[in-house]
Amino acid sequence: xxxxxxxxxxxxxxxxxxxxxxxxxxxxxxxxxxxxxxxxxxxxxxxxxxxxxxxxxxxxxxxxxxxxxxxxxxxxxxxxxxxxxxxxxxxxxxxxxxxxxxxxxxxxxxxxxx
Numbered sequence: 001x002x003x004x005x006x007x008x009x010x011x012x013x014x015x016x017x018x019x020x021x022x023x024x025x026x027x028x029x030x031x032x033x034x035x036x037x038x039x040x041x042x043x044x045x046x047x048x049x050x051x052x053x054x055x056x057x058x059x060x061x062x063x064x065x066x067x068x069x070x071x072x073x074x075x076x077x078x079x080x081x082x083x084x085x086x087x088x089x090x091x092x093x094x095x096x097x098x099x100x101x102x103x104x105x106x107x108x109x110x111x112x113x114x
Contacts (some may be wrong), residue, residue, distance in 0.1 A: 097105075
């Protein structure tokens with residue numbers, strides 16, 4: 001019956017000073033660092049495109065304040081989502097520790113600190 005190697009591995013032995021896998025990973029990372037930047041070229045559609053036209057926001061803001069949602073389902077869904085967000089915000093404003101727990105912790109600190 002073959003005897004198990006003294007280092008506990010049944011397969012290959014680890015390399016001296018580190019494992020074979022570490023050297024393999026380091027070589028792969030080094031080779032990956034040798035790649036160049038992709039050539040985006042100057043002829044792309046984005047480079048040739050004109051800048052978008054700037055439009056004053058006053059008219060857009062005025063219409064957003066006066067117009068209502070026309071779809072009742074969308075309006076109801078939006079109102080429900082807003083209410084859920086308000087409920088979550090209120091829960092986050094509350095303390096995670098109750099007043100009774102705070103009093104109990106302060107009493108324990110006072111007992112053990114002096």
